[in-house]
Amino acid sequence: MEVIANTRDVQGKGASRRLRRQGKTPGVVYGGGKDAVNIELDHNALFHALKRETFHASILTLAIDGAREAVLLRDYIMHPFRMEVQHIDFQRVDKTQKIHVKVPLHFINADIAPGVKLAAGVVTHIMTDLDVSCLADNLPEFIAVDLADLQAGHSIHLSELKLPAGVEAVSHRGDDSAVVTIVVPRGAVAEEAAETAVAPAAMPPAA
Structure with missing residues (x-):
């Protein structure tokens, strides 16, 4: 550009x-x-x-x-x-030296994630971009985060991201932070509980 x-x-x-x-x-x-x-x-x-x-x-x-x-x-x-x-x-940019850049995250396959499709969960983006270190020629336009297997109540962490060759994540916290999670709204939980509740026992026949 x-x-x-x-x-x-x-x-x-x-x-x-x-x-x-x-x-x-x-x-x-x-x-x-x-x-x-x-x-x-x-x-x-x-x-x-x-x-x-x-x-x-x-x-x-x-x-x-x-x-x-x-x-x-x-x-x-x-x-x-x-x-x-x-x-x-x-x-x-010196193409012989590594650069430190924020790269946007693109979240894909949210519509088929089990946590969304089966549990009516809501995808929550904890991060929208990622600090990376790489040579200029290796800089990606974005990093894809695949949600195809993500269950409700679970998260994808930094260590699970598939980074392009030559690209390293720069974690300022020094931990394996969550990137995205699927949360089931309280209303959906209450509705599911009501649907699975055991029906009252039938009254015994009159003598």
Whole structure:
């Protein structure tokens, strides 16, 4: 995915406000053993790009005045109440060094999970993305979490995820955290209990 930008020479709050009035978003690209470069981007194109999941967890091609380099989106600031991107940061990627990135989780086969299909359970996403470490060429767009065998009251944990080759999960807690679980709502439990209750014994015949 290519992002078009131009270098900007002016800095400061006043200059940034003028850029925004012109439909531009100020930003910066840094890292990779090079000096940071102040840039400006077309706001509308950037705003729509930010709606795409791949923009947040993929290696991007940043074209600055025609020169291209590989980058990652690192941060962006939205206006408190307007639909306006106020600033954006990109980090250059060294393809020989591992990067640390949040990758989205895609939950598949929820409709056929036994906990949903047989027990009327509700899928609860405890995590929606995963911190991973890998080389840039191994970075996946997403990680699939298969719920096909998940029973009600059970969870899938970090150790059970099938990660692509060369990709490692980075656990900050140092434990095997739950990623997703299936919970049966209280109403469904009560209804099931009522249906399986033993019927009252028949009254003995009158003498």
